[in-house]
Amino acid sequence: MNKPLIVSCPTCQTPVVWNEQSPFRPFCSKRCQLIDLGEWADEEKRIPGDPAWLPEQDDENEY
Structure with missing residues (x-):
C-alpha cells in the first residue's frame, strides 16, 4: 500500500493529504x-519577471 502524499497548506502550514478527500488541496x-x-488579488504575491502586456503597448499598434 502506498503512503499518501502529504503537503503543507501554503497559508497556515497544516499538513494536508493530497487526494480526492481533500477538496481544497493544497x-x-x-x-x-x-x-x-x-x-494574489491585492498583488501581495506575484510571479517575478517582465509583464507580458503593458497598456501603453496598445497605443503603438492603433491604426
Whole structure:
C-alpha cells in the first residue's frame, strides 16, 4: 500500500493529504484558499519577471 502524499497548506502550514478527500488541496480549508486568493488579488504575491502586456503597448499598434 502506498503512503499518501502529504503537503503543507501554503497559508497556515497544516499538513494536508493530497487526494480526492481533500477538496481544497493544497489548502487545508476554503478559508485558507480564499486568504491566498486575496493575497494574489491585492498583488501581495506575484510571479517575478517582465509583464507580458503593458497598456501603453496598445497605443503603438492603433491604426
